[in-house]
Amino acid sequence: MQYAIETSNLTKRYSRHKTAVDNLNLVVPAGSVYVLLGCNGAGKTTTIRMLMGLLRKSAGDIAVLGLDPDKEPVALKRRVGFVADNQKMYDWMTVREIIGFCRPFYPTWDDNLVSELVDLFGLPAGSRLRDLSRGMYGKVALLLGLAHRPELLILDDPTSGLDPLARREFMEGVIGVIQQQERTVFFSTHIVDEAEQVADWIGILDGGKLLLSQALEEVKENIKQIKLLFDAEPPSDIDLPGIVKRQSSGRELLLTVRDYTPQLTESLGRYNPRSVEVLDMCLEDIFVSLVSRKQVDR
């Protein structure tokens, strides 16, 4: 499989006691829409800035479209579209001006695509950026990330700070674009709904470590909840591989497991439950279970 992004043992330490990204081994398959989920402060932005060459890594290796961002930043940025977290642009420019300003930096700039996107996003070309709504502002940033037909689009939490309406407006734009063109999209967010709307692949980052990185279907297939009902107090010594979370309430025990297989249900039989029920989980539940387990472990 071709990877658009590949990191090995990527680490960023701000100080001896503060490690933002810790031995990250991330692979993003080419052509996929990869969503990196994580709470605030999980290390998403740090990771993306290192991928873009905007922040120097402390250790490890990065290959983005086969290029090292520290060594070939300009070549890389020509092939990558980027929208930063809470992107600030030159607010005094009009939409038309900022497009004209960015155009000379890219040999592959596509004016037709720009006009299409301006129409698609409904952007007022003559308005100054400071007069645009937050959603529109984000769309301008997205347009500027797309106009040179990048092979890889990196969006760093692009909807943070947007109200639900603006977020929906922006996401519609993103989805529209993704559907239109085939390219790798690497998207970080802390909003699970957004991820679920667009993702092929999911990565969950917490405390600078990657907890999970799988195709969305596989995630849903592999992570399940098993509801056990006992006659008496549930046994406390249930120990099976892949249990990520355990919740008990009265005679009921709810186990969240990753790498679920039917054999797992069978092996629970030795604890004599009255009933065993396997439940599907939504992405949000999966995210919360994984992240909270991590927090318990810590």
Place this chain on the structure above:
Amino acid sequence: MSAAAIRALIWKEWREQRLALTLRALLIIGWSITLVIICGHNIQLAGVLIILSLTVMPLIIAAISGVLSFATETVHGRWMFLSSRALAVGNAFGIKYLFGFLSSVLLCLISWSTIITLMPDQHIPDGWSAYLNIVWIGGYLFLVAFIYASTVMSIMLAGRAIIALMLAPFIIVFTIILTILALIAVIPFMLSYKALFCIYMLMLALSLTMSGATLWKRDISKGSGKGRTLLTLAGVIIIVSILLHTVSTVYTSLKLKNAVAEARAEGLKLSIAEIIPSPVPEAENAAVLYNEAFALQSKLYSRYKQTWRKYHQYPGETMPNKLKVMQIEDKDAIKLFNLLEKAVAMKKCRFADDYWLGLFRNDRVTDNVWHVSRFLGKRTLALIEEGRKDEALKTVEVGLKLGASMDNHPSISNIYCGYIKASICNSIIPRHGKTGMLSGFIVDMDDFHRISSIVKRRGNDVASILKNEIAIGNDLCFGELSTYIYNRGNRLGFNSYRLRDGPGILMAIYYTYPLRPILLNDNASFLQLGMQLLKLSNQPFYKARNAIENLNEKLDNNLHNGNVLRCPFTIIGGTYILNSNIYQEAAEYESVLESLRVGMALKAYRHSYGNYPMTLDTLTPDILPYLPTDPLTGESYYYHRQDQGFILYGLGPNLRDERRKYGKDNPCDDIVWRSVD
């Protein structure tokens, strides 16, 4: 980066900074106009304010706005947008830097031209201009450039906005310190321009050190690989250079100290205080009156400029009435003459201001003496034409006294090299020339009195004698001979024209800290060679000629061996004097003076006897007590009668008789005086 990308970045900078730039320009113009208004007629205040407005104000504004511009870009996170585009971030910041730098230069020019346009002429004397040029170009541009550069460097290397914020207060504080030091240096005239430059360089060093520290902290100490090796190597080179500089400064200081001790033992004066006596009280200082007189002369000249120039181009023609008015009737002319009369009667004269900034101003004294002498000459002629003989004679006397009072005045720079130069020059020239006077007016008081007494004895018409013979400001002095003398005088190193403008700036840089070892070594070597020259100068030139040539050869070898650095700095520094063969120049100069003396005696003879003599011997002892010999050859001058006039000539420095072909289109170096009859 493509041209279109560069255009886009420049466009962005212009759009971002145009308002600030306009406001800065308005502020500068407003400030300049205000200072022109408030300084009134106070030249000193005007000077201080000019320095403030040319150096300090734009500097503070540029530093603050430069920092703000970078800080805005970085703190507001826009740099993230810019740096995520497909362009090298260094290029983007580079253009920002260039834009800021060039706009600051533009502001300086605006300030400069506003002041030049609005300030009354007399408030911007040439000396000040030259001084300011150096402060402005050398100091200001370096500083602004480096403050900008180090800001950019730090931000780029650190890659974080916080560094820009950390730097901002430093830069502002440094600028304020610089301001205070600059004012301390300039206002009370306690420190010389040299000290000011040292301060500039110090600030520069601090600014760069700051950048270096940032670099080390952010990149070298944590980085790895080739970059780290290179940066570490650069650091080592800088440290080693500083150590070497210190060692060589100490070494050359000691060398100079020994050379100075030897020179002092020979009786050489090596400081301004020794060369020029300590300041005299204003009431006793003729320079106060001279300065006033110079200003009046300048006023008169501006008023009658056209007539004045025209008259000089056609010697012998009748003086226009307007010019007579200028010399005799104009109230400023009367005041000027009274001032000069009073000034020449005083014993003490020191042009304190001019010597203080001597490097740039001393030639003004020379020029001004020259100009007032011209005034006196013209006045004399005008009075004669009007038949006011007694007044004419009185005017001549003032002129001669003025010339005599300027004899040997050390027209020198106030820099150490200048002291040495002046001291050696002044030690050599009086031994061989009757006068080392620089104004271009060479009249020996003895000659004047002798000629006067002959005239009186013979009962001839004093007015006609004066009109035709006496050298103050008349045709005799403005003929080719006087130009020749004047040019020769310049070449002796008395006039510092060549130190102004471009080379002057180099010189100013030369005397700053980084080049100290070169300066010290240069001075020491020069002093050692100068002492040898001084010893030789005890002999007449024609006897010492061979030894001097050997010395010059030695100097040449020294230059080649690196004992004295062969570079523009040296040429404008002390070695120029030796290289240009000062003793030979002095002898040439003297040769010209002596021929002039003979020539004047010839004219006096004709007035007594109606004709020029057949041989020069006839002049002694009646007119001249002895017949001067040409110091270049040790022999008499060549003399022939020619029609009604005569031709008198010496062989000149090449010692070849070029058959008196001296002229504009002829490169022959014979020293020739044709009679103007």
